[in-house]
Amino acid sequence: MKRYIKGISISAVIILAFLVGIGGIILLSLRDYHDKNSWARFEILGDGISEGEYLYKCSPNQNVREGSDWKCYGKGETIELGYASFTVNRVDIGSKEGVSISSKDELVYAGKAYHKIYLEKGDTCEIRTHNGSSIIKLIGISYQ
Numbered sequence: 442m443k444r445y446i447k448g449i450s451i452s453a454v455i456i457l458a459f460l461v462g463i464g465g466i467i468l469l470s471l472r473d474y475h476d477k478n479s480w481a482r483f484e485i486l487g488d489g490i491s492e493g494e495y496l497y498k499c500s501p502n503q504n505v506r507e508g509s510d511w512k513c514y515g516k517g518e519t520i521e522l523g524y525a526s527f528t529v530n531r532v533d534i535g536s537k538e539g540v541s542i543s544s545k546d547e548l549v550y551a552g553k554a555y556h557k558i559y560l561e562k563g564d565t566c567e568i569r570t571h572n573g574s575s576i577i578k579l580i581g582i583s584y585q
Contacts, residue, residue, distance in 0.1 A: 479532040479584040480506050480513030481540040487568075487575025489523050497522070506583060513583050524572035530557070538562045538582040546570045548577075 485497060496512045497520045499505065504515030514520060519528045527544040542548070543557040549567040550558045558566055560579040568575050 477504065477515070479534045479582065480504070480515045481529060481532045481579060482511060482513045482581040482583065483520070484578045484580045485520075485522065485575050486578075487522075488573030490575060513581075522568070522573075522575060525568045525570045525575070527568060527577070532582060532584075534582055534584045539564075540579055540582070542577070544568060 482495070483497070484495065486492060490497075495510060496507070497514075499512075499514055499518045499520045502518070504518055506513040506515075514529050516529055516531055519526050525544065525546045527542045527546075527548070530541040530543055533539045533541075539559055539561040541557065541559050545556065547554040547567075547569040548556060548558050549569055550560075550564075554569075560566060560577075562579055562582060565576050565578040568577055
């Protein structure tokens with residue numbers, strides 16, 4: 442009887458380890474797909490930026506979607522405003538649409554200064570340097 446229980450226990454552990462491994466591979470694949478196929482669209486108003494401008498200079502300019510009068514930025518893109526810049530760290534889709542951004546410069550959100558923040562659709566923050574400031578608004582998330 443002990444041998445039978447030991448055999449079942451070993452089999453259960455092997456099957457569980459296999460399922461956890463397969464689940465991990467699936468989650469990593471989904472995250473990689475998500476990172477390459479979701480983008481954030483910003484409206485930036487402030488020093489040196491024209492009202493109604495939605496095409497901002499970015500680098501490395503590889504994970505972007507662009508139309509005639511709009512541009513969406515994906516994970517890893519750094520938007521350059523001349524006097525300041527910020528980087529898109531993550532774009533979330535689904536029930537919680539939002540974007541994580543970071544900057545060497547001050548990102549002011551809810552009256553407090555940060556270097557990394559999370560904006561949900563419609564949220565705004567201010568990016569501030571001694572040379573100027575701008576308001577960053579997340580106006581949309583797109584994905585395929």
